[in-house]
Amino acid sequence: MPRGRVFTNSVHRERVPVPGSNNCVGHETAAAVFVPAGVRSLTPKTSAVRLERTVLTAVSPDGTRVFGKKASPIKMKRGALEAFFKPTAAQAKKPKYEASLEKSTHAAYPHPIPHLPLPFKDQLGFVPAEDGKVLNQELDLDLVYYQPYIPSAITAGLFKFLRQELPFYRVQYMIKRGTFETQINTPRYTTVFGVDETSRFAPDGSLVDSKTGRPIEHRRYTCTPRPTPDCLDELRKITEGTTGEKFNFCLVNYYADGQDSISYHSDDERFLGPNPAVASFSLGARRDFLMKHKPIAPSASGPPVAEPKALKLQLGSGDMILMRGTTQSKWLHSIPKRAGVDAKMGRINITFRKVLVKGGTENYYQYNVGSGGVFRWNVQAGKMVAWEGNSSAHPDDEGSVSNVNGNSG
Numbered sequence: 001m002p003r004g005r006v007f008t009n010s011v012h013r014e015r016v017p018v019p020g021s022n023n024c025v026g027h028e029t030a031a032a033v034f035v036p037a038g039v040r041s042l043t044p045k046t047s048a049v050r051l052e053r054t055v056l057t058a059v060s061p062d063g064t065r066v067f068g069k070k071a072s073p074i075k076m077k078r079g080a081l082e083a084f085f086k087p088t089a090a091q092a093k094k095p096k097y098e099a100s101l102e103k104s105t106h107a108a109y110p111h112p113i114p115h116l117p118l119p120f121k122d123q124l125g126f127v128p129a130e131d132g133k134v135l136n137q138e139l140d141l142d143l144v145y146y147q148p149y150i151p152s153a154i155t156a157g158l159f160k161f162l163r164q165e166l167p168f169y170r171v172q173y174m175i176k177r178g179t180f181e182t183q184i185n186t187p188r189y190t191t192v193f194g195v196d197e198t199s200r201f202a203p204d205g206s207l208v209d210s211k212t213g214r215p216i217e218h219r220r221y222t223c224t225p226r227p228t229p230d231c232l233d234e235l236r237k238i239t240e241g242t243t244g245e246k247f248n249f250c251l252v253n254y255y256a257d258g259q260d261s262i263s264y265h266s267d268d269e270r271f272l273g274p275n276p277a278v279a280s281f282s283l284g285a286r287r288d289f290l291m292k293h294k295p296i297a298p299s300a301s302g303p304p305v306a307e308p309k310a311l312k313l314q315l316g317s318g319d320m321i322l323m324r325g326t327t328q329s330k331w332l333h334s335i336p337k338r339a340g341v342d343a344k345m346g347r348i349n350i351t352f353r354k355v356l357v358k359g360g361t362e363n364y365y366q367y368n369v370g371s372g373g374v375f376r377w378n379v380q381a382g383k384m385v386a387w388e389g390n391s392s393a394h395p396d397d398e399g400s401v402s403n404v405n406g407n408s409g
C-alpha cells in the first residue's frame with residue numbers, strides 16, 4: 001500500500017449558531033452584548049465564549065469517519081501512525097499548494113483567480129487558531145487581537161497563493177498642496193474587491209440594486225466594481241461568523257519589502273458609518289503596527305485628559321486584529337518602513353470592511369486599483385512585474401509620499 005494514500009487526515013466541524021448568521025439574532029440588535037467567537041477579554045467582566053467546536057477525524061477508504069483516538073479501528077505499532085502521515089520524499093518536493101482548477105472569473109478581473117486549494121479550506125475550519133484578546137485598556141481603544149487567527153499549517157502557503165494569484169496595482173494619483181499639484185506614489189501594492197450596500201452582484205456578476213434586485217443604472221459608478229473572488233470570500237464569510245460583523249469590501253496590501261509602508265491614518269471615512277469594524281489580517285513578514293491616539297483638544301470645562309501611550313503590535317503571519325468601537329475615530333495606525341533581517345521579505349495585509357454608500361466604492365477603487373497597469377508575482381524573477389500587455393505600470397516608489405487608501409493624503 002502506498003504510504004499516506006489510504007487514509008486521509010481530514011477535519012469535521014460541528015457547527016453551532018454563529019451570531020451574525022441567519023440562524024441567530026442579528027448582530028445589529030445584539031451588538032452590545034456580543035462577544036466574538038474565541039475571544040478572551042483582558043478585562044475580567046467580559047466572558048469568553050467559544051462558539052465552534054472542532055473534532056479531528058480520520059477517514060477510512062470506505063468513507064467511514066473515525067472520531068477521536070478511542071474509536072480508532074486500526075492497530076499500529078508505536079510511531080507507525082506518525083510515519084504513516086509523514087509525506088514521502090516525492091510528496092515533500094511538491095509545491096506547498098496545488099492551485100485549484102476552479103476559478104473565479106469576472107469581466108473586471110484582468111485574469112481568472114483560482115479558488116483556495118482544498119487543504120487550505122479545510123484548515124480554515126479551525127479558526128480562530130487562538131482565542132482573541134480584547135485590548136481596551138487604553139482610552140477609546142477597542143481591539144481584538146488574534147495571535148494567530150489562521151492556523152500556522154497554512155499561513156506560508158496562503159501567503160504564497162495570494163501573492164501569486166491576485167492582480168496588484170501600484171497606484172499613482174495627484175493631490176493639491178496649496179496651489180501646487182503633487183504626484184503621490186502609493187508605497188505598496190494594492191488591490192480591492194467588493195461593492196457598497198446600495199448594490200450587490202447577481203450570480204452572473206452583473207450589479208443589481210440591493211433593494212429592488214433590478215440592474216443598476218449605468219451611471220451609478222464611474223469605477224467598475226468587481227466581486228470578491230471565492231478565495232478571499234471564504235475568509236470573509238468565516239471572519240463574519242467569528243466576529244459577528246458584516247463586511248462587503250476586501251482591500252489587500254502587498255508590502256514587497258521593508259521600504260513599503262502605510263503612513264499614520266485612520267479608517268474612519270464617512271462612507272463606513274460611525275464606529276466601523278475593520279478586520280485586518282497579516283501574512284508573511286512580521287511588521288510593526290504602530291498605534292497612537294489622535295491629539296486630544298484641551299477642554300475648557302473639565303480637567304486635562306492625559307493622552308494614552310502609543311502601542312506597538314508586532315504582527316506575525318496569520319495574526320488578525322479586529323478594530324472596532326471608537327478605535328478608528330480616536331486612534332491612528334501605521335506600518336512604518338523598516339530595515340534589518342526581515343526587511344527583504346514580503347507581507348500581505350487583508351482588510352474586510354463594510355461600505356455603506358457608493359462614494360466609498362468610488363474611493364476604494366480609485367486609490368487601490370487606479371488607472372495604471374496590473375502587476376503579478378513572477379516566480380522566476382522573485383518579484384512583482386508589470387503584467388503582459390500593460391505598458392503603463394511603473395515600479396518606482398522612491399521618494400513617494402504615503403497615502404491612506406487615498407483619503408487623507
Ligand SMILES: O=C(O)CCC(=O)C(=O)O
Nearest residue numbers: 253262267280335349351
Ligand atoms: O498593513 C496593515 O496591517 C495595515 C493596513 C491599513 O491600515 C489599511 O490598509 O488601511
Ligand SMILES: [Fe+2]
Nearest residue numbers: 265266267333
Ligand atoms: Fe488602515
